[in-house]
Amino acid sequence: MAFPGTGKIWMNGRQVEWKDANIHVASHVIHYGSGVFEGARCYETKRGSACFRLDAHMRRLMDSARIYRMDVPYTQAQLTDAVVDLIKVNQFKACYIRPLVYRGYAQLGVNPEGCPVDVAIMLWEWGSYFTKEALEVGLDVKVSTWARIAPNTMPGMAKSVANYANSQLIKMEAVAEGYAEGIALDTQGNLSEGSGQNIFVVREGIIYTPPVGSSILAGITRDSVVTIARDLGLEVREQVMPREMLYIADEVFFVGTAVEVTPIKSVDRIKVGAGRRGPITQVLQQRFFDIVGGEAPDTHGWLQYLESSEPATSRVATRR
Numbered sequence: 001m002a003f004p005g006t007g008k009i010w011m012n013g014r015q016v017e018w019k020d021a022n023i024h025v026a027s028h029v030i031h032y033g034s035g036v037f038e039g040a041r042c043y044e045t046k047r048g049s050a051c052f053r054l055d056a057h058m059r060r061l062m063d064s065a066r067i068y069r070m071d072v073p074y075t076q077a078q079l080t081d082a083v084v085d086l087i088k089v090n091q092f093k094a095c096y097i098r099p100l101v102y103r104g105y106a107q108l109g110v111n112p113e114g115c116p117v118d119v120a121i122m123l124w125e126w127g128s129y130f131t132k133e134a135l136e137v138g139l140d141v142k143v144s145t146w147a148r149i150a151p152n153t154m155p156g157m158a159k160s161v162a163n164y165a166n167s168q169l170i171k172m173e174a175v176a177e178g179y180a181e182g183i184a185l186d187t188q189g190n191l192s193e194g195s196g197q198n199i200f201v202v203r204e205g206i207i208y209t210p211p212v213g214s215s216i217l218a219g220i221t222r223d224s225v226v227t228i229a230r231d232l233g234l235e236v237r238e239q240v241m242p243r244e245m246l247y248i249a250d251e252v253f254f255v256g257t258a259v260e261v262t263p264i265k266s267v268d269r270i271k272v273g274a275g276r277r278g279p280i281t282q283v284l285q286q287r288f289f290d291i292v293g294g295e296a297p298d299t300h301g302w303l304q305y306l307e308s309s310e311p312a313t314s315r316v317a318t319r320r
Helices: 028-032 054-067 076-090 132-136 164-176 220-231 279-292
Strands: 008-011 014-017 035-037 040-045 048-052 095-103 117-124 139-143 181-185 191-194 198-203 206-209 236-238 251-256 260-267 303-305
Touching: 008 076, 028 095, 035 054, 040 279, 040 303, 048 076, 054 076, 054 095, 054 220, 076 095, 076 117, 132 260, 139 164, 164 181, 191 198, 198 220, 206 220, 220 236, 220 251, 220 260, 220 279, 251 279, 260 279
Parallel strands: 139 181, 139 260, 206 236
Antiparallel strands: 008 014, 008 117, 035 095, 040 048, 040 095, 048 303, 095 117, 181 191, 198 206, 198 251, 251 260
């Protein structure tokens, strides 16, 4: 992923040039990881550009901030408007959306109170996270030696900057050992999630996924795939699963905003099913791409079309 280096970034109610979107080195977030963020997508469809479940992503951003006692100085509606307006200003037809709420520059110490709560929104053009071959065949992954964060240490339901230190260790270890990704277990040794993806297991036609209590992020793409599967008449069970479910599965796949729906062809060098994308994964993947591409009916109202959104430039967001 390469950043464009040009275009506009939204910072505290103002659109600034990419090169000018800077923060002070003494900002609290740099020293203590005091930030929360989101990752969403805008897709190009036949009807025009549309954000996928932007309302849900922005709600989770506000929820994450609340968990960390951060009083966001903008409303959810103001930030949603800012995203839509920023996409239009940058003239993107499709892009990745990264809102960030963070503790800024005032003082340093573990207690963040007294530091301002700042907000920024970045956009960049970003296609598939993995290759076309990976989407069609699958990934080689490993079970990480790093466990997911225990529920009573750091809140897994918050999409926190700090949580991704754990994700980095999982990802780097996997790549260093020749795998595309890692799968983490929770502190009880049960399946949790990937470095930045939720995981699904298929066995004898039933789709399984770990529950929120297994130290996972309550993924919005995860929720979407569960909904799509049930719409198609497939059975989905959210339940605690041991590690060995990966080795006896008929299919395994990742889901997430970045990875979308990506199959897994092996785990710890043990072939999953036929060693390539399975039929249930393929059906879910195709339906997902059809919905976000505007090829299938959006029966759940997940797409927010930019052409139907009122320009926000006339109502610049101000801090509450």
